[in-house]
Amino acid sequence: MNPLNAEEKATYEWQMWTRGFGEAGQVKLKNATALVSRTGGLGGPVAQELAAAGIGKLILAHGGKVKHSDLNRQILMTHDWLGKPRVECAARRLRELNPRLEVEAVPANISEDNVTDLVDRAHIVFDCAPLFEGRFAMNRACVAQKKPLIDCAMFGLEGQVTTILPGETPCLQCIYPEIPPGWKREFPVFGAVSCAAACFGVMEGIKWLSGMGPSLAGRMLYYDMRTMRVRTVPLRRRPDCPICSAA
Amino acid sequence: MRVTVQYMGQLGHLAERSEESRELPEGASLLSLLEGLSAQYGEAFGHIVFTGENRIRPSMMVLVNDVPVEKTTPPVLRDGDQVTLLAAIAGG
Amino acid sequence: MMADSIQIMLSERPLSVAVGTTLFTLREAHKPDADVVVLNGAPVREDRVLEAGDAVVLIRRGEIPGRDTLEALMAARHTPGVHAVIKRATVGIAGVGGLGSAIAIALARIGLGKLIVADFDVVEPSNLNRQQYFIDQIGQPKVEALRDNLARINPYVEVETHLLRLNRENVPALFGGVDVMVEAFDAADQKAMLVESFTGRFPGRPIVVASGLAGHMPSNTIVTRKMGPSLVMVGDLMTAAAPGTGLMAPRVGVAAHHQANAVLRLLLGEDPEG
Known part of the structure; x- marks a missing residue:
């Protein structure tokens, strides 16, 4: 593993004071690669917090161009970049924040076509996709390659996060055996709500990468920012899950 | 008897509330409650809660007093129970 | 029941008729002025030989039947058995x-x-x-x-x-x-x-x-x-x-x-x- 240089030691000094993390944890982060599916309301702050915390490499996958309706929440997108590719805008902003960060910007959303290769090149995957089809594709690839999947989702003023460790925890299709009915591409969203899910997810990922251990393996954290109620619920593996029962 | 029902995901959107207290006949089952809610809040709500095969939808989580229930053997409810319906979400 | 007869329904009531009886001979015997013959829920124009279990209703257009037969006539167009x-x-x-x-x-x-x-x-x-x-x-x-x-x-x-x-x-x-x-x-x-x-x-x-x-x-x-x-x-x-x-x-x-x-x-x- 590559050790920290002087600039990195200075930059991450305060977070290395965290009990159980330390310089050893920081070195593990520096040598890690994370795949973030989409860099919108959820994936944007995931990428931003991972970049700020000093992850070595990010692979960002997001298609499309910046629109006005992105700017209430997609914190890596900027007004001057309207009409230009989203993933380039995200990469540019992340490099401004952390010039040591290696960023690979893939101008496409995760699909069955690219998921195997993208997951193969990462140590950990952050699922921030807005449709179940993309989420299921990532889940299948992560289970097949035994890569941890931090699954973050939100709707309105609510969000949820779980950590999927293939072979140990339920997978996404244990939780959702089918694509749930009635889910639409357009959903109500505040940036602060998606950002909260992102921050919960990032800390799960940092804890897994640094050896502190995740807290939401086999459990789903739910929060409702309308009522400010937070709860975690145990999840069960489905013995007949077509995705992970053979894993 | 009275039970509290909490809604998460699109169910709260369709019911236009996060939580409510409901009067139920003594000995009513979870199924009876879910059928009543579906009748009240409409087909889109019912479609999230139930499959076409008369079962509670596997992708919806149901908690009674914060404990997940086995959806294939839904329990009888008691006075004061808190029922939480967690509909699947995927917003990113 | 005689071996050479079959059981049918006429206006929702059971009736024994001789084997080989046709729709139109049935009409002749029971309601010669009927101008609509309904067989098993559908009106028919051609004569045919009756089979066991057939349901036949004979209707005269414009006639208001007595209370005893009205109910059967009202059901004439139902799917049989309903x-x-x-x-x-x-x-x-x-x-x-x-x-x-x-x-x-x-x-x-x-x-x-x-x-x-x-x-x-x-x-x-x-x-x-x-x-x-x-x-x-x-x-x-x-x-x-x-x-x-x-x-x-x-x-x-x-x-x-x-x-x-x-x-x-x-x-x-x-x-x-x-x-x-x-x-x-x-x-x-x-x-x-x-x-x-x-x-x-x-x-x-x-x-x-x-x-x-x-x-x-x-x-x-x-x-x-x-x-x-x-x-x-x-x-x-x-x-x-x-x-x-x-x-x-x-x-x-x-x-x-x-x-x-x-x-x-x-x-x-x-x-x-x-």
Whole structure:
């Protein structure tokens, strides 16, 4: 593993004071690669917090161009970049924040076509996709390659996060055996709500990468920012899950 | 008897509330409650809660007093129970 | 029964006829002036040899038959076997507005044995754009107006009326004897009250409800779906009537007849969704 240089030691000094993390944890982060599916309301702050915390490499996958309706929440997108590719805008902003960060910007959303290769090149995957089809594709690839999947989702003023460790925890299709009915591409969203899910997810990922251990393996954290109620619920593996029962 | 029902995901959107207290006949089952809610809040709500095969939808989580229930053997409810319906979400 | 005879139904009554008897010889023997011959639910023009189990009805156009044969003649166009089943059945209808009045009429026309209907309201002018009442019934309690109208359509249906507001206490008492329950309210919270108090007391007994029937969206958006173990739901997967969207006879009628047909299928032991 590559050790920290002087600039990195200075930059991450305060977070290395965290009990159980330390310089050893920081070195593990520096040598890690994370795949973030989409860099919108959820994936944007995931990428931003991972970049700020000093992850070595990010692979960002997001298609499309910046629109006005992105700017209430997609914190890596900027007004001057309207009409230009989203993933380039995200990469540019992340490099401004952390010039040591290696960023690979893939101008496409995760699909069955690219998921195997993208997951193969990462140590950990952050699922921030807005449709179940993309989420299921990532889940299948992560289970097949035994890569941890931090699954973050939100709707309105609510969000949820779980950590999927293939072979140990339920997978996404244990939780959702089918694509749930009635889910639409357009959903109500505040940036602060998606950002909260992102921050919960990032800390799960940092804890897994640094050896502190995740807290939401086999459990789903739910929060409702309308009522400010937070709860975690145990999840069960489905013995007949077509995705992970053979894993 | 009275039970509290909490809604998460699109169910709260369709019911236009996060939580409510409901009067139920003594000995009513979870199924009876879910059928009543579906009748009240409409087909889109019912479609999230139930499959076409008369079962509670596997992708919806149901908690009674914060404990997940086995959806294939839904329990009888008691006075004061808190029922939480967690509909699947995927917003990113 | 003699070996050289077969058993048929003539005007819903059993009859033995000789093997080889044809439709037209049957007409000659029983009703020579009949100008419509209905065989197994469908009118036929060609003579044919009768087979065991055939159901034949002989009709003379314009003739108002006596009470003893009227019921059989009214059932002439039913799918064979349907009338015998529904004649023994009881259906409850909660609310007899746009949905309930149309459902009651559809079920009365096919000769349901007994209807139990409940509603607290009276007929108002604004009801008449969709509800099955008449101008001279304005001000009359709906259950009474409906009973009168049903008697003019099919006097053989027993109609039990309740002029009252339904609640958790009286629902199980009034509707305990029904084979299928129908929800035809307009207030959403009343729908839940009915479903919970009916299924809570009679688990598994079917209840057919409706939602999403406002306005004039395409008819084909309305479907019948099984929801819970008791719950059959008719609607368009949209939420209930919003301000700016009215309730009008055509689409309310589509939903009502979805409900009535779901009731019929349930009574016949068939899957309401298909």
